[in-house]
Amino acid sequence: MRSRLLAGTLSLLLLGILVGAWHLATLPKGAVAAADSEYAKLVGAQAAVGSKSAFPSPADLGQKLLEHVRDPFYDRGPNDKGIGVQLAYSILRVLLGFSLAALVAIPVGFLIGMSPLVYRALDPFIQVLKPISPLAWMPLALFTLKDSNVSAVFVIFVCSIWPMLINTAFGVASVRREWLNVARTLEVSPVRKAFMVILPAAAPTIMTGMRISVGIAWLVIVAAEMLVGGTGIGYFVWNEWNNLSIANILSGILAIGLVGMALDFFFSRLQKAVTYAE
Amino acid sequence: MGLFSSCSCGRHDSQADHDNEERVVEEAVLRAVVRRDLLSRIGRSAALAAVSAFFPLGAAKEAFAQGGGKLEKHKLKVGFIPITCATPIIMAHPMGFYAKHGLDVEVVKTAGWAVIRDKTLNKEYDAAHMLSPMPLAITLGAGATAAPYTMPAVENINGQAITLAIKHKDKRDPKTWKGFKFAVPFDYSMHNYLLRYYVAEHGLDPDRDIQIRAVPPPEMVANLRADNIDGFLAPDPVNQRAVYDGVGFIHTLSKEIWDGHPCCAFAASKEFVTTMPNTYRALLKSILDATAYARKSENRKEIAAAIAPANYLNQPVTVVEQVLTGTFADGLGNVRKVPDRIDFDPFPWHSFAVWILTQMKRWGQIKGDVDYQKVAREVFLATDATRLMAEVGLTPPKSTYKSFSVMGRAFDPMKPKEYVDSFAIKRA
Numbered sequence: 001m002r003s004r005l006l007a008g009t010l011s012l013l014l015l016g017i018l019v020g021a022w023h024l025a026t027l028p029k030g031a032v033a034a035a036d037s038e039y040a041k042l043v044g045a046q047a048a049v050g051s052k053s054a055f056p057s058p059a060d061l062g063q064k065l066l067e068h069v070r071d072p073f074y075d076r077g078p079n080d081k082g083i084g085v086q087l088a089y090s091i092l093r094v095l096l097g098f099s100l101a102a103l104v105a106i107p108v109g110f111l112i113g114m115s116p117l118v119y120r121a122l123d124p125f126i127q128v129l130k131p132i133s134p135l136a137w138m139p140l141a142l143f144t145l146k147d148s149n150v151s152a153v154f155v156i157f158v159c160s161i162w163p164m165l166i167n168t169a170f171g172v173a174s175v176r177r178e179w180l181n182v183a184r185t186l187e188v189s190p191v192r193k194a195f196m197v198i199l200p201a202a203a204p205t206i207m208t209g210m211r212i213s214v215g216i217a218w219l220v221i222v223a224a225e226m227l228v229g230g231t232g233i234g235y236f237v238w239n240e241w242n243n244l245s246i247a248n249i250l251s252g253i254l255a256i257g258l259v260g261m262a263l264d265f266f267f268s269r270l271q272k273a274v275t276y277a278e
Numbered sequence: 279m280g281l282f283s284s285c286s287c288g289r290h291d292s293q294a295d296h297d298n299e300e301r302v303v304e305e306a307v308l309r310a311v312v313r314r315d316l317l318s319r320i321g322r323s324a325a326l327a328a329v330s331a332f333f334p335l336g337a338a339k340e341a342f343a344q345g346g347g348k349l350e351k352h353k354l355k356v357g358f359i360p361i362t363c364a365t366p367i368i369m370a371h372p373m374g375f376y377a378k379h380g381l382d383v384e385v386v387k388t389a390g391w392a393v394i395r396d397k398t399l400n401k402e403y404d405a406a407h408m409l410s411p412m413p414l415a416i417t418l419g420a421g422a423t424a425a426p427y428t429m430p431a432v433e434n435i436n437g438q439a440i441t442l443a444i445k446h447k448d449k450r451d452p453k454t455w456k457g458f459k460f461a462v463p464f465d466y467s468m469h470n471y472l473l474r475y476y477v478a479e480h481g482l483d484p485d486r487d488i489q490i491r492a493v494p495p496p497e498m499v500a501n502l503r504a505d506n507i508d509g510f511l512a513p514d515p516v517n518q519r520a521v522y523d524g525v526g527f528i529h530t531l532s533k534e535i536w537d538g539h540p541c542c543a544f545a546a547s548k549e550f551v552t553t554m555p556n557t558y559r560a561l562l563k564s565i566l567d568a569t570a571y572a573r574k575s576e577n578r579k580e581i582a583a584a585i586a587p588a589n590y591l592n593q594p595v596t597v598v599e600q601v602l603t604g605t606f607a608d609g610l611g612n613v614r615k616v617p618d619r620i621d622f623d624p625f626p627w628h629s630f631a632v633w634i635l636t637q638m639k640r641w642g643q644i645k646g647d648v649d650y651q652k653v654a655r656e657v658f659l660a661t662d663a664t665r666l667m668a669e670v671g672l673t674p675p676k677s678t679y680k681s682f683s684v685m686g687r688a689f690d691p692m693k694p695k696e697y698v699d700s701f702a703i704k705r706a
Contacts, residue, residue, distance in 0.1 A: 042600055042607035047524030052503065079387040080589035139392075146400035148393070229389035238389060242360060242496030243592040244523060 019058045026057040056247040064247040090232040094217045097156025105161045109168025134159035134220050148228040159220045160213035167209025171202030203274035211267035218260045350554040357388045357406040360591045361513040362601050363434045363542035364407040370568040372584045379560040390494040391464040405546035411634045413545045413657050415466040426548035430562050430659040432540040437620030438532035439517040442509035452480035461493035461510035468541050471637040473511040478703040514601040515593050527609025536684040540630045567670040572622040578602040626658035628678040629691035636694045642705035650694040
């Protein structure tokens with residue numbers, strides 16, 4: 001309990017130092033003689049005194065965050081939606097692509113894990129396809145699938161399939177021999193064996209794969225949405241980049257981090273639920 | 279129009295109806311072209327006679343008579359890139375020009391030219407804002423799968439600029455630009471051709487002496503700020519935004535390179551044009567209507583306020599206003615007044631297409647022989663523009679070719695091959 005309190009205090013202290021340093025770094029410099037007033041009206045406050053526009057201060061960010069939190073779900077047309085709506089789009093895409101990947105990866109992983117022959121046959125494909133950056137698929141997906149939304153989901157599908165596939169195969173292959181032998185002596189049917197013996201035994205490893213996958217999927221969706229645009233938190237960041245609004249970009253980054261943390265937390269809970277002590 | 283109709287054109291029930299319609303068209307044209315006080319001073323028939331001398335009134339009446347049939351589709355998606363070139367396409371939404379012509383159009387902001395091309399090719403968008411060379415390139419299959427594309431209207435003329443990083447404020451002579459890294463929005467863009475032309479006229483080889491890379495407009499200022507590039511030839515509001523943020527200054531406006539050059543375009547697939555003629559006509563008419571409105575300098579402030587919000591350009595209003603009104607800060611402490619910094623003229627001159635094709639040929643983007651006039655005619659749909667421009671009160675020209683000069687070098691659209699050969703620096 002004591003150590004937890006201490007850790008919490010330390011975290012807060014670090015945050016305080018960070019924000020304090022940030023605040024000091026972004027304090028307005030003493031104003032230089034401004035250009036003539038007509039010119040100054042036409043340019044940003046910093047440009048008027050002959051410097052580049054500045055990084056926002058913590059207070060600026062706080063104000064932006066407050067705006068976003070106050071009204072996260074507004075919808076003012078197709079190109080201007082609240083941060084909550086954008087996050088919802090992204091989460092939806094990730095869950096869709098991720099579920100599809102799970103539907104494919106877990107059965108195929110089972111197959112690979114149970115049959116050394118299939119493993120050897122598929123291994124070259126997996127080795128070649130696995131290291132490809134999912135975003136490299138984007139132009140190809142846009143060209144063949146002819147729909148940017150489907151393409152984004154496809155990219156998530158591609159990036160989340162490999163960790164799940166490999167972990168499932170590994171988990172299934174490393175189920176303890178004795179348990180399988182016991183099942184065999186009891187003449188358990190193959191289907192029953194798969195669900196009653198192998199699945200529970202491999203579940204922790206499979207869950208680890210899923211947890212890694214969802215993390216990667218969340219990383220990739222932001223980049224994918226920046227590329228195709230339309231909706232989603234990645235598009236939000238892109239759109240604010242276009243507006244050079246650093247405070248909004250920071251809000252977006254913060255939101256991405258929080259949602260990523262929530263997704264990871266959810267899967268770590270699932271993982272804990274299926275873990276067993278030997 | 280029946281066999282037994284009894285007016286001179288055969289479309290009306292009586293000669294009276296016919297005369298009536300003619301009069302309506304005449305009136306509309308007069309109102310659009312002639313100032314009211316002038317009209318009352320010189321009288322209607324005198325004004326009409328004067329107008330007929332340069333305005334194809336006959337064609338306008340003809341077009342009006344054909345009218346629009348039932349819309350095949352009224353919910354449309356039109357893609358745009360957040361730059362002021364797209365002004366007519368964008369403003370038509372908040373200012374109700376689409377609605378006026380019975381359309382429910384969703385204007386969708388898109389991340390870059392390659393994406394807008396792909397989304398249009400795969401029919402997510404019914405039509406889109408493109409760079410005027412793009413429909414030509416797509417039709418020829420350069421940098422895309424060949425698909426017949428059309429460009430029924432130019433959106434804007436002028437309105438681009440060369441912006442350099444503040445640190446180069448003493449390097450105003452292009453000869454000192456050796457080794458510079460420049461950004462242009464796309465390989466197939468007027469920006470690319472104008473920048474290449476500009477530096478080549480100053481003796482630099484754009485492929486060897488400088489580096490040109492394609493960067494989507496919204497990312498240009500961020501790159502200039504990060505010192506990734508030394509400058510760019512970009513559409514607005516990017517140039518003005520660089521000034522607003524204190525990262526760059528406007529070296530030269532594109533109108534100082536070629537006054538009246540086309541830039542962006544409204545484009546649609548040939549399939550859309552042929553399978554939904556009425557929808558296409560209504561869409562084009564909305565855009566021409568918006569263009570006519572945007573031409574008038576007194577409307578520019580209102581337009582700037584309409585298209586600056588997050589749903590459209592997502593820029594500070596003052597930036598957009600400076601671009602559209604032409605009273606702007608140049609980044610070096612001066613306020614310049616250039617009212618025609620950007621202008622809007624929808625007519626897709628075939629000579630523009632020929633010029634663009636000569637530059638594609640010059641820089642090796644297209645190989646082999648090109649039938650310049652034929653491609654120009656097929657992609658730049660001047661006939662439709664002529665017809666509909668008259669209906670919205672603009673003055674379409676009589677010919678589709680005109681000669682012009684770029685940086686003092688005359689261009690004869692009838693001699694494209696000789697033009698390409700006349701350049702010292704070229705890849706062809």
